[in-house]
Amino acid sequence: DTEVTQTPKHLVMGMTNKKSLKCEQHMGHRAMYWYKQKAKKPPELMFVYSYEKLSINESVPSRFSPECPNSSLLNLHLHALQPEDSALYLCASSQDYAGAGYEQYFGPGTRLTVT
């Protein structure tokens, strides 16, 4: 199984809502990532988890809260988002992190719209 899954595929939320994005992989990978991608731009790294611990936080606003309950799951909790947070959110995983150098496998993404 070389697949990364993400749910939901689409999400519309108001600025006062609380929602979560979910990501799952069963490849035995120990590193997982969240990226944000705006239209016509490359993906931007948000967070890296390595062995279920947060390794990198790219100065992401606190209204985004990542969680890694176990080595297969990665969540992104959303609260009090702004319209400019509307984007495609991509999850990825790799065999290990240890300073990168391992190929990342991307999920299908969640299209988030904040109204």
Added chain:
Amino acid sequence: ELKVEQNPLFLSMQEGKNYTIYCNYSTTSDRLYWYRQDPGKSLESLFVLLSNGAVKQEGRLMASLDTKARLSTLHITAAVHDLSATYFCAADFTGANSKLTFGKGITLSVRP
């Protein structure tokens, strides 16, 4: 800091003709990746290039890597409409706090 540049950023291609697009990176990199992205979709991995002189081919696409020049090329043979998409190259290296660094992407449009 690793920087990745792609050019051109947009390319209109005629069906049946050959084209080459380029990806430059600024510092030593362990791996160079090419991804394809269709509108509203995720990234599809095309090629992973690991060493100097590496060449990989899949269908009408052929990617190569010159680590001395810090340059990767993606050659398109006899362009067809199905190749219309945005193509990202990305690079990373083994080291503390290394990240996968993307270029801005090249949008290819194939016209009849």
